[in-house]
Amino acid sequence: MKLNIALLPGDGIGPEVIDQAVKVSNSIATKFNHEITWVKALVGAAAIDKFGDPYPNETHEICLKADAILFGAIGDPKYDNDPSAKVRPEQGLLKMRKDLGLFANVRPTFTFPSLLDKSPLKKEIIEGTDLVFLRELTGGIYFGKRGRLDNGNTAYDTCTYSRGEIQRIAKKGFDLAMKRSKRLCCVDKANVLESSRLWRETVQAMEKDYPEVSVSYEFVDAVAMRLVQWPKSYDVLITENLFGDILTDEASVISGSMGLMPSASVGLKTSLYEPIHGSYPQAAGKNIANPLATILSAAMMFDDAFKLKEEARLIRRVVNLSLEKSIVTEDLTNGENSYSTSEVGTWLSNAILK
Ligand code: IPM
Numbered sequence: 001m002k003l004n005i006a007l008l009p010g011d012g013i014g015p016e017v018i019d020q021a022v023k024v025s026n027s028i029a030t031k032f033n034h035e036i037t038w039v040k041a042l043v044g045a046a047a048i049d050k051f052g053d054p055y056p057n058e059t060h061e062i063c064l065k066a067d068a069i070l071f072g073a074i075g076d077p078k079y080d081n082d083p084s085a086k087v088r089p090e091q092g093l094l095k096m097r098k099d100l101g102l103f104a105n106v107r108p109t110f111t112f113p114s115l116l117d118k119s120p121l122k123k124e125i126i127e128g129t130d131l132v133f134l135r136e137l138t139g140g141i142y143f144g145k146r147g148r149l150d151n152g153n154t155a156y157d158t159c160t161y162s163r164g165e166i167q168r169i170a171k172k173g174f175d176l177a178m179k180r181s182k183r184l185c186c187v188d189k190a191n192v193l194e195s196s197r198l199w200r201e202t203v204q205a206m207e208k209d210y211p212e213v214s215v216s217y218e219f220v221d222a223v224a225m226r227l228v229q230w231p232k233s234y235d236v237l238i239t240e241n242l243f244g245d246i247l248t249d250e251a252s253v254i255s256g257s258m259g260l261m262p263s264a265s266v267g268l269k270t271s272l273y274e275p276i277h278g279s280y281p282q283a284a285g286k287n288i289a290n291p292l293a294t295i296l297s298a299a300m301m302f303d304d305a306f307k308l309k310e311e312a313r314l315i316r317r318v319v320n321l322s323l324e325k326s327i328v329t330e331d332l333t334n335g336e337n338s339y340s341t342s343e344v345g346t347w348l349s350n351a352i353l354k
Pocket residue numbers: 074075090093245276278
């Protein structure tokens with residue numbers, strides 16, 4: 001099969017972890033006789049430096065033409081500490097999501113048998129956790145009206161959702177629940193927020209189309225608590241943009257390291273695959289970042305975008321093998337006997353070819 005993949009390494013550790021996902025994907029291509037064409041494009045701070053634009057049109061065109069997008073991370077501290085900066089790397093990510101219509105961000109949380117003791121949570125609480133967040137990604141407070149009043153002394157951001165925006169993400173939630181355990185949790189703050197009441201009303205109205213799915217409605221603060229108390233009580237969760245941002249970082253702790261969790265963003269055009277971790281600038285260029293989240297994102301890409309199930313399974317199998325054999329980066333060791341980012345990538349690509 002011919003696979004045309006847009007490659008967006010981005011900032012910070014993005015390029016290093018992306019390199020490993022490329023190595024692993026190329027081994028998969030060799031093993032299964034696929035032909036991958038990688039088309040590299042700039043995004044984030046890297047794109048601001050070159051074009052003055054964190055998501056240049058050239059990058060957008062490459063993404064539109066690709067069969068899938070593999071993306072690293074975005075963000076650079078030199079912009080974080082400058083509240084007056086006119087362009088920010090993160091704007092590139094938001095523009096990319098909006099322009100590609102990536103309205104659903106699929107963020108699974110699961111555990112690895114060999115890493116159960118790496119989580120700060122007790123083994124018996126996390127063992128067997130297998131849940132998926134569907135985070136709405138192109139609406140809400142991230143994209144609402146914002147501004148300053150009162151000579152700059154008052155600021156506001158607004159959270160707006162239309163019924164249509166809620167329906168399309170909820171539909172993905174119901175469909176996914178049907179393929180899994182038929183349990184769906186709608187996360188909101190309907191006791192306070194009008195936008196949440198519309199979420200609840202919209203999802204409730206859809207229940208009749210999915211009589212087999214049992215839906216629970218829970219407030220975001222309660223979910224934040226139960227997620228670490230008893231994560232196994234959840235299966236598929238749908239939530240608006242900001243709640244999803246926060247809860248999925250929290251959920252990543254369950255697996256033991258943020259460096260492990262992959263994600264997919266899907267919607268109207270080309271789908272995008274990316275690790276849920278950020279650009280981790282403190283580690284950039286040190287060859288220490290964990291590449292597994294990006295490699296597992298590539299597995300999601302083979303699985304979902306190309307329907308190459310066996311290829312995806314093999315990536316997951318060698319990742320599990322590397323964990324069992326402790327071929328891991330320093331976030332998963334006590335600092336001793338750790339492997340570098342590129343060593344882990346090379347080990348996995350070799351294991352695929354064996
Ligand atoms: C994420 C990130 C982004 C977000 C940032 C970098 C804008 O935290 O993908 O979760 O808030 O969506």
